[in-house]
Amino acid sequence: MSDLAVAPASAALRGRLTVPGDKSIAHRALLFAALAHGSTRIAGLPNGHDVRSTRRCLEALGVRIADEVEDVIVEGHGGAFRQPESALDCGNSGTTMRLLSGILSTQDLDVTLDGDASLRKRPMRRIATPLTEMGARVDLTEGLHAPIRIRGTSRLQGFDYELPVNSAQVKGALIFAALNASGPTTLRGALRSRDHSERMLPAFGGKISVADGALRLEGRQRLRALRETLTIPGDLSSAAYWIAAATIVPNSRVEITDVGLNPTRLGFIDVLRRMGAAITLVPHGSYAEPAGSIVTEYAPLHGTTVEGAEVPDLVDELPLLAIVASFAEGTTHVRGAEELRYKESDRIDAIVRGGRRIGMQIDAFTDGFSVTGPASLSGGAVDAMSDHRIAMAFAIAGLGTPAPIEISGADSVAISYPQFFSTLDSLRG
Numbered sequence: 001m002s003d004l005a006v007a008p009a010s011a012a013l014r015g016r017l018t019v020p021g022d023k024s025i026a027h028r029a030l031l032f033a034a035l036a037h038g039s040t041r042i043a044g045l046p047n048g049h050d051v052r053s054t055r056r057c058l059e060a061l062g063v064r065i066a067d068e069v070e071d072v073i074v075e076g077h078g079g080a081f082r083q084p085e086s087a088l089d090c091g092n093s094g095t096t097m098r099l100l101s102g103i104l105s106t107q108d109l110d111v112t113l114d115g116d117a118s119l120r121k122r123p124m125r126r127i128a129t130p131l132t133e134m135g136a137r138v139d140l141t142e143g144l145h146a147p148i149r150i151r152g153t154s155r156l157q158g159f160d161y162e163l164p165v166n167s168a169q170v171k172g173a174l175i176f177a178a179l180n181a182s183g184p185t186t187l188r189g190a191l192r193s194r195d196h197s198e199r200m201l202p203a204f205g206g207k208i209s210v211a212d213g214a215l216r217l218e219g220r221q222r223l224r225a226l227r228e229t230l231t232i233p234g235d236l237s238s239a240a241y242w243i244a245a246a247t248i249v250p251n252s253r254v255e256i257t258d259v260g261l262n263p264t265r266l267g268f269i270d271v272l273r274r275m276g277a278a279i280t281l282v283p284h285g286s287y288a289e290p291a292g293s294i295v296t297e298y299a300p301l302h303g304t305t306v307e308g309a310e311v312p313d314l315v316d317e318l319p320l321l322a323i324v325a326s327f328a329e330g331t332t333h334v335r336g337a338e339e340l341r342y343k344e345s346d347r348i349d350a351i352v353r354g355g356r357r358i359g360m361q362i363d364a365f366t367d368g369f370s371v372t373g374p375a376s377l378s379g380g381a382v383d384a385m386s387d388h389r390i391a392m393a394f395a396i397a398g399l400g401t402p403a404p405i406e407i408s409g410a411d412s413v414a415i416s417y418p419q420f421f422s423t424l425d426s427l428r429g
Contacts, residue, residue: 004410004421006398012251012298013399013427019239020046021232022260023416024168025196025289027054027095029230031103031176032204033074034063038225043071044232048416053091057100057113060084076225079103079180087112087147092119092344092415095169097146098127102173105136106180107152114147118344118386124148127173130161134177158183158219165339166312168194171215178217179206187215193312194264196289203230203288233291234259237316238417240268241392242427244320246296247277248327248400253297254427261290267313269294271321275301275328301328303373308336315339319351319393325371326360327400334368344415345385354382354394358405379403388415395424 021044031054033040045051055065055072062082064075081104090096090113097113101124104111114120124145128138137151158181163171171187175197178185191213198215201208205224209216239256246254261283269279278299283292303325306314311334314321318337325332340347348364355362358380361372379401384391386409398405413420 002411003406003408005404005406006395006424007404008401009249009399009428011429013245013249013254014252014429015427016255016257017242017423017426018258019234019242019256020048020417020419022046022235023048023051024095024194025200025260026051026232027099028172028196028200029232030054030058030065030074031099032200032223033076033225034058035079035103035179036076036204036223036225037078038076040074040076040225041071041229042074042232043229045072046232046235046416048414048418049091050093050095050415053089053093054096054100057088057090057096060088071229076223078222079107081107081109083109084111087114090115090119092116094119094122097124097148098169098173099176101127101131101138101148101150102176104150105131105134105138105152105177106154106156108154110149110151112147112149120146122146123342126165126167126170130174131177133161134159134181156181158185160186160188162189163187164190166190166193167339168196172197175201175208175215175217178219179221179223181219183219185217185219188213191215192309194262196262199288230288233289235416236260236262236265239294240317240320241396241420242423243269243272243279243294243296244324244396245399245427246298247272247301248298248324248396250298253295256294258291259294261292263290264313267310268317268321271304271306271310271314272324275304275324277301303328303330303332305333306335311337311339316389319347319389320396322351322355322360322362322369322371323393323397326355326362326373326375326377326397328373331370331372333370335365336367338367343387343389345387345390347387347390350383350385350387350390351393354390357382358397358401377401379405381406381408384409384412386412388412388417392417392420395420
């Protein structure tokens with residue numbers, strides 16, 4: 001399925017569906033469970049490649065993880081890991097590599113973390129610098145990238161650190177490191193990013209405070225396994241594709257159930273509503289993370305402007321926003337999103353190159369792009385650059401073009417959403 005053609009929608013999209021469990025939450029659930037004392041049951045763990053990378057790395061460190069029907073059971077031993085026999089393979093998952101780096105920096109182990117060609121290009125100095133300040137020895141390839149060699153220490157010291165970039169992965173890595181460090185840790189600065197680590201830690205008995213623009217944690221914390229099953233809600237970033245599809249295909253109505261509604265993840269919905277989208281949220285009870293249903297109906301759209309302060313809340317959905325903007329009236333500007341250039345691909349370059357091939361009126365900036373619509377789109381061939389979010393974004397574009405869009409690298413959707421194309425088929429009836 002490396003190359004796959006998506007044909008235009010011949011009728012309205014209708015359906016009620018669920019999406020895979022949120023992988024950002026799933027990574028953290030596995031890691032906190034491994035650090036806790038006792039057995040934790042996790043339901044709704046997604047089967048995408050990224051989460052499987054975290055599981056595989058934990059198993060290589062000696063953590064027992066068993067499948068039981070549709071759940072997994074993690075046997076935690078308070079983070080007592082063993083020396084792995086070889087380098088830990090993080091696949092394509094930056095979350096796996098960065099969060100595990102924080103955990104391993106507190107261990108008296110000598111571990112190398114590696115990944116695929118794409119992950120080897122992603123910036124890792126942003127975690128190496130603070131972990132080195134805490135006392136770990138972190139060696140990067142060419143001083144910038146993976147493979148990463150970490151020689152941790154049980155004498156890691158807590159510290160006061162100013163985060164230079166809004167990144168949930170960097171923030172999460174330092175939270176994990178702080179849990180087993182000696183003394184308190186205070187994180188300040190660029191803290192506006194997904195807060196899944198902060199929400200989940202107290203569920204495992206950990207203590208973290210958020211006040212006066214800072215996160216504070218005590219060191220040497222003892223975590224305990226959950227008594228109740230931890231259910232992973234559906235991934236809002238995966239749901240975003242069906243929200244976008246319903247918004248741009250006339251007369252459509254799509255309901256997505258049991259999906260996460262974390263406020264730090266609602267940026268895409270907020271922006272679409274500002275553009276005129278008809279989206280209704282129906283919250284229900286939650287455990288650690290808010291969840292509920294999302295109902296989206298077709299609506300005419302108009303352009304908008306997204307500035308840097310909004311970017312952390314929809315950074316993964318920005319390539320998809322570019323697609324939606326090509327169906328809106330007027331120009332949509334996105335600025336302050338240079339972080340897009342350091343994802344699985346250079347997502348600004350990927351969406352601009354592919355977009356122009358199908359007739360989008362799109363221009364790139366160093367830190368974003370502008371899209372003018374409604375554009376006279378055509379079919380054509382695009383390269384997803386082995387990036388799951390680029391592949392899925394162009395698949396949604398294909399629903400609104402007069403001829404099919406052929407996507408090279410469509411199999412990359414398996415990283416986060418293996419069922420993506422089968423779900424698309426079900427919505428088309």
